[in-house]
Amino acid sequence: MATQTAPVFAIQRSGERAVFDFGWLKTYHSFSFADYFDPENLNWGALRVFNDDTVQPGKGFGTHPHRDMEILTYVLRGELEHRDSLGGHGVVAPGGVQYISAGSGVRHSEFNHSQENDVHFVQMWVFPRSYGEPPAYGQHAFPEDERRNRWLVVATGEAGVSAPVALRQDATLRVARLEDASLTYAFDPSRYGFLFVADGEAVANGERLATGDAVRMTGVRELEVSGSAELVLWDVPPTDVRLEDA
Numbered sequence: 001m002a003t004q005t006a007p008v009f010a011i012q013r014s015g016e017r018a019v020f021d022f023g024w025l026k027t028y029h030s031f032s033f034a035d036y037f038d039p040e041n042l043n044w045g046a047l048r049v050f051n052d053d054t055v056q057p058g059k060g061f062g063t064h065p066h067r068d069m070e071i072l073t074y075v076l077r078g079e080l081e082h083r084d085s086l087g088g089h090g091v092v093a094p095g096g097v098q099y100i101s102a103g104s105g106v107r108h109s110e111f112n113h114s115q116e117n118d119v120h121f122v123q124m125w126v127f128p129r130s131y132g133e134p135p136a137y138g139q140h141a142f143p144e145d146e147r148r149n150r151w152l153v154v155a156t157g158e159a160g161v162s163a164p165v166a167l168r169q170d171a172t173l174r175v176a177r178l179e180d181a182s183l184t185y186a187f188d189p190s191r192y193g194f195l196f197v198a199d200g201e202a203v204a205n206g207e208r209l210a211t212g213d214a215v216r217m218t219g220v221r222e223l224e225v226s227g228s229a230e231l232v233l234w235d236v237p238p239t240d241v242r243l244e245d246a
Contacts, residue, residue: 007219014212024059028052044216045192046171046236049125060111066102070126070167073098078119084108088137096141099165103133127239128168140164149181171236182226192236193217200229
């Protein structure tokens with residue numbers, strides 16, 4: 001008889017994340033990344049990186065390479081400017097997303113577009129379902145009304161789910177802006193969920209969460225979340241860990 005795996009609903013408080021302050025950049029890492037390495041905290045299913053970054057005016061990341069990773073950046077405050085070796089260039093405003101399917105290789109830079117105000121965003125990496133594909137870049141703006149008190153599907157590679165951003169993985173990114181409201185989300189219990197509170201306060205399945213807190217879920221059939229908060233939600237498949245630098 002097969003052993004039943006107990007559901008996981010594990011909270012990572014904001015202060016439990018790795019944090020680095022470089023002056024021009026303050027960054028919180030939910031998973032192992034760059035100088036932070038924890039063999040017990042490499043990924044959550046296909047979600048490999050979840051970084052919460054604030055970049056000072058006029059500063060940013062110089063040109064650097066990536067390969068074989070799905071990279072999405074969701075802007076929370078300010079404006080983020082992007083340039084890449086594919087000829088892509090754009091400025092992403094709050095509520096907007098830029099995405100890179102790094103594939104066989106791409107080089108890009110990301111800078112705060114403003115000389116006066118900081119920019120706050122989360123950058124997320126997902127393992128692709130296949131490697132060595134042609135690289136691609138794009139960006140998409142979402143009006144705030146599309147996520148107010150509802151789940152907005154931003155990006156997906158799941159069959160039967162549609163979104164403006166196509167992922168090369170069986171994974172879906174949703175966001176919501178709760179204003180004294182509640183939402184539910186039904187999970188396939190075999191999949192992995194990751195909920196992040198980007199701003200505000202919420203209650204998720206009875207647990208109180210504040211800005212910067214996150215929940216890792218598997219074996220959970222339904223997520224119930226209420227409050228006033230900016231939320232980021234991933235629904236991803238399980239996967240083997242792959243540590244190559246992307």
